Amino acid sequence: MKTRGFAVEVIDKVNKMQDRAEVLRTAGKSIALVPTMGYLHEAHLELMRVGKRHADVLVISIFVNPTQFGPSEDFERYPRDPEGDLRKAKSVGVDIVFMPTVEEMYPEGFQTTVSVARLTKHLCGLSRPGHFDGVCTVVAKLFNITKPHIAIFGQKDYQQLAVISRMVMDLNMDIQIIGVPTVREPDGLAMSSRNAYLSEDERPSALSLKRSLDLAEEMFKQGQRSAKVIKEEMVRFIESHPFTEIDYVSICDPVTLEEIDTLGESNLVALAVRVGNTRLIDNKVIGNTE
Numbered sequence: 274m275k276t277r278g279f280a281v282e283v284i285d286k287v288n289k290m291q292d293r294a295e296v297l298r299t300a301g302k303s304i305a306l307v308p309t310m311g312y313l314h315e316a317h318l319e320l321m322r323v324g325k326r327h328a329d330v331l332v333i334s335i336f337v338n339p340t341q342f343g344p345s346e347d348f349e350r351y352p353r354d355p356e357g358d359l360r361k362a363k364s365v366g367v368d369i370v371f372m373p374t375v376e377e378m379y380p381e382g383f384q385t386t387v388s389v390a391r392l393t394k395h396l397c398g399l400s401r402p403g404h405f406d407g408v409c410t411v412v413a414k415l416f417n418i419t420k421p422h423i424a425i426f427g428q429k430d431y432q433q434l435a436v437i438s439r440m441v442m443d444l445n446m447d448i449q450i451i452g453v454p455t456v457r458e459p460d461g462l463a464m465s466s467r468n469a470y471l472s473e474d475e476r477p478s479a480l481s482l483k484r485s486l487d488l489a490e491e492m493f494k495q496g497q498r499s500a501k502v503i504k505e506e507m508v509r510f511i512e513s514h515p516f517t518e519i520d521y522v523s524i525c526d527p528v529t530l531e532e533i534d535t536l537g538e539s540n541l542v543a544l545a546v547r548v549g550n551t552r553l554i555d556n557k558v559i560g561n562t563e
């Protein structure tokens with residue numbers, strides 16, 4: 274299916290996408306996939322540019338996946354802009370947009386879940402039960418539907434990237450996963466579709482996430498190794514901003530995501546903070562970033 278006025282090929286049916294991917298593979302073309310929930314912004318476009326450099330054909334998916342939202346979360350009001358998305362996709366050279374309906378992805382009788390056991394028991398997994406099961410299940414489906422050789426994800430969702438990499442390893446999926454550094458607004462705010470929810474009054478408080486990560490890094494550079502002391506300072510800093518409500522501030526092992534008491538060579542500092550009604554996340558690896 275082609276959308277009038279756009280050269281980008283849009284496919285909304287699972288079997289058509291699978292056939293198209295098979296034809297490409299048979300012709301010897303490599304496929305890169307960038308899975309998205311749409312409402313595309315510069316950070317998505319950066320993932321797409323990376324995908325473009327790594328494969329012959331760039332496929333993106335646009336699908337607001339209901340199974341990764343909790344009952345009181347923002348599935349219904351999640352921002353959507355399909356026309357704008359197609360324009361942006363075209364501007365970075367996307368070849369195919371896979372844009373299915375919920376019924377197409379989860380037909381009646383659907384009952385399978387892909388679940389990564391331990392990595393999901395930390396950070397966002399604690400406050401969003403079932404979230405990563407929804408993510409893994411839809412990403413596994415998207416892999417089976419678009420048949421990519423590589424798939425690209427943002428490091429802003431550090432835990433998501435870790436969980437998906439684990440799933441790919443554990444299930445022997447023959448797909449290379451690439452993580453792309455977080456893209457930020459000029460003032461440092463990590464780009465996110467949910468930034469659109471922030472009011473003008475709340476926007477300055479949203480900067481406290483990135484600034485608290487910088488603060489943690491600075492304390493580490495000054496020799497502080499106590500996770501408790503660094504977290505207390507981060508909490509104090511964030512809470513000095515109006516509209517903020519901390520979900521978690523964690524300092525953990527960058528591989529297992531388990532909390533640590535004493536910082537070592539390489540440490541993940543990750544946090545989730547509600548600013549007004551908007552839940553924002555950010556993270557930084559401090560120390561050795563290799």
Ligand code: PAF
Nearest residue numbers: 308309310338408411430
């Ligand atoms: O990061 C996202 O936008 C989503 O979690 C993803 C990977 C597209 C799965 O729905």
